């Protein structure tokens with residue numbers, strides 16, 4: 391544990407005054423932003439702890455950036471981080487975690503599906519010693535049965551084949567201690583399946599159950615295709631089981647091929663049945679071709695992932711940060727191992 395702690399980047403950047411940070415990724419969330427700010431402020435002010443709201447604008451195309459700027463100008467507790475374009479929720483979350491200064495960092499969605507009123511319970515669990523407080527959905531109001539069913543199947547599948555235990559029905563809504571945040575920052579992969587990364591770091595974890603609310607306003611940014619993609623990313627980022635499965639299918643097909651050939655030979659020699667079989671050749675060829683292409687595609691997925699990792703591009707680019715009402719210089723921040731970036735120098739203006 392000590393060796394691990396030594397490896398963690400120093401927390402020298404941490405202002406001693408911030409106890410709680412709430413990190414929220416925002417993509418086209420103009421409708422909810424005011425009510426979100428009101429409800430969060432009501433909960434956090436009652437805690438009598440110092441806090442900041444880290445609002446990450448993930449390249450929104452509606453009025454979100456303007457609303458975030460106005461909030462940051464009016465409320466010194468708001469830290470606004472503007473990404474240079476839409477990098478996706480996982481990258482926006484990473485940006486938020488990197489800019490958060492709190493001793494405990496709470497991650498939540500903007501749409502109030504994760505009720506801010508649960509924050510005091512999360513903080514209590516953290517004060518009692520938990521490094522990670524996961525929020526587990528007991529119910530998911532406002533979501534179709536298909537979404538609920540596919541989500542629950544997906545978590546079961548992922549846990550069955552992946553290398554880490556990902557608690558079922560937990561989203562990104564959670565609290566992380568400073569130690570947990572620093573540990574997460576060590577994971578510098580480009581392919582960021584956050585739920586998997588959260589689980590990978592381990593650490594003393596407490597699970598609290600809650601009822602998931604429908605969206606307060608606006609629409610979900612995820613259609614079924616995007617969700618399928620996320621699930622596929624989850625599986626291929628945390629397991630090579632699909633590759634092994636492809637091997638298994640190949641083995642079974644080959645075995646079937648050998649037995650079938652034997653059967654044809656016996657039929658020809660013993661029963662004197664001449665070889666016919668144009669239809670069987672065609673069906674075998676299409677089945678085999680399909681299995682082969684599928685396996686190559688799967689292999690390609692893993693090779694492609696390696697390709698993206700090898701490029702070592704930053705996970706996101708920030709074009710502006712407003713903290714305590716003041717804008718800081720535009721800086722490319724990334725999880726990259728680039729030593730220049732680590733020292734906090736300006737590597738790239740956006």
Ligand code: UDP
Pocket residue numbers: 414415416417418419448476477478479482498499500501503609610611612
């Ligand atoms: N989000 C984001 N970037 C994106 C898509 C979504 O930052 O490219 C944010 C979004 O603003 C919200 C959170 O991720 O705060 C969850 O999105 P959403 O509510 O649409 O997902 P769902 O709850 O339907 O899974």
Ligand code: MG
Pocket residue numbers: 499501503605610
């Ligand atoms: Mg949502």
